Amino acid sequence: MSLPHGFFPANTVPAALQGALNHAEERLNESLAQADSLAEMRGQAPLTQSWLELDTNRRRHLARVMTVSTFALDTLVRHPDWLPQLAAGGELDVAPATDALTTWLGQRLEKAENEAALHAALRTFRQERMLGIVWRDLVRPSGVDMWNTAAAVAQLAEVSLEGALGWLEKHLAPRWGSPAPRADGQQQRLVVLGMGKLGAGELNLSSDIDLVFAYPEQGETQGGSKTLEHQEYFTRLGQKLIAALDAVTADGFVFRVDMRLRPLGEGGPLVGSFASLAAYYQNQGREWERYALLKARPVAGDLAAGQELLEGLRPFIYRKYLDFGAIESLRELKSLINREVKRRGMQANIKLGSGGIREVEFVVQAFQLIRGGRDTELQVTSLRTAMARLPALGLLPHSVIDELAPDYVFLRELEHVLQALDDRQTQCLPEADIDRARVALGLNLPDWAAVMAQLDAVRERVRQHFDAVIAEPEEEFDEAGVAEGEQALSLEEWRALWCAELEESEALALLDEAGFAQPKTALQSLVAQRQSRQVQGMQRIGYERLEALMPLLLDAVAEHAAPDTALARVLPLIEAVLRRTAYLALLRENPEALGHLMRLCVASPW
Structure with a gap:
């Protein structure tokens, strides 16, 4: 049996896409014919009959979804029985609750006797759920918008992660045992932090998932045929979890997994203890890692311990002062x-x-x-x-x-x-x-x-x-301009002076024009500062902040009636805070602070 002519309402898709819809209908008919033949051999009702029971709106929506999404078409051709099931269960109109998804996946995983079966169960579960998500996103039934779609994909990722992790823990326990309890007696599990859009609960339709793995405390596994240090156990478990979701098999994949946001990226350990993570972020954490951790959220494993970890990292992520x-x-x-x-x-x-x-x-x-x-x-x-x-x-x-x-x-x-x-x-x-x-x-x-x-x-x-x-502060300087009749030097000229891009005669003329009584002495001081061991030994970020500050500082020096005095007194102070690069950033960002510094330097030699 095949879908009758006129199954799809007329003018469902634009004329330019009618050929694509016709091709999709041909593929569907072939798939349904095979399914009907198999049903006949088993003494079952033909599958096509359940398709014919779809109302006009469903048929119109089906045409739209298949025409836009090759993924949806391929999935329906491979599993033509899924559409009637999703329709009957209401999944074409409303996203299932997390508890329902967890139950459905759990029922499938109970039948998985090995990792190959685990992978297959996860992938078919994902494909079926994604068919419903794509359908709802393209059809937009009541209550469904972009945010609803993004939340549904994130929900699917979390359920898949937890289901796979639970199965792996149970099936690997006879070999590797289970982690020793924490010092306070609490059981330990892997902590899975979702980063990026997964942490936000706002994944896109075909997204990878950024993860960070952690565990609370060091120790050894118990109860297995082999004892493993917790570091090794959780590393192996993490590797198995990544493969369960990320590996591409004949059934596709679940979610592509990206672990590069962990400490030290691809060069760092796959899993870290809470103590090692706290020490890393305190001693080596970089600003981009704070940016990444804004969205960190426990999504699988020990959720309470994951929240405990993030509470400990909160002072690193969020600073109480203006940073x-x-x-x-x-x-x-x-x-x-x-x-x-x-x-x-x-x-x-x-x-x-x-x-x-x-x-x-x-x-x-x-x-x-x-x-x-x-x-x-x-x-x-x-x-x-x-x-x-x-x-x-x-x-x-x-x-x-x-x-x-x-x-x-x-x-x-x-x-x-x-x-x-x-x-x-x-x-x-x-x-x-x-x-x-x-x-x-x-x-x-x-x-x-x-x-x-x-x-x-x-x-x-x-x-x-x-x-x-x-x-940029320089942009604000340029926008402010100078008063009519003034011939102030530009920040670009001050930058060229500091970076030694001017001939000596040009540099001396510039300092003279700026009002320095002893241009040669001022130039020698600047050259000595730039070539000093302290400046040349700065790390990249600090060096770049100094380079950005100096044109603004020199302009502020030149604003004073005694620029020679201001320069002679401010340069030692700048040298003293070279290792405190946040101070350099503060002076660049805050013109008032820079102005106060100049006034203090001119007023007092201390």
């Missing part, structure tokens, strides 16, 4: 983003290109990093929640959020459609006309021109807001 070092590091990250945007081909990337997804996330997370220690309302992993709280805290006007929030939703909706095409993690706009037509259909827009018109407007607004966040 000028973080501002400078965020500015460096912003510069990196701008450099990447200029690369060829980035314009087609809606995440990394100008005005893309990453820039909205940067705007929100910059405020979380800088102000989260004071404004504890920002200590949340959800970007949506953090963004909504910025106006009430006086950090961004309502008018900005009224633009950023819907623009971010549009970018993420476009991302979801791009990934629904082939279940591929991509953020690049398609080049083929048919794929562009599929994207337009997925977004409910008339054609590709309408997609690009809306995208261009969104990108322009996002880029404006991104440019306005933590602007």
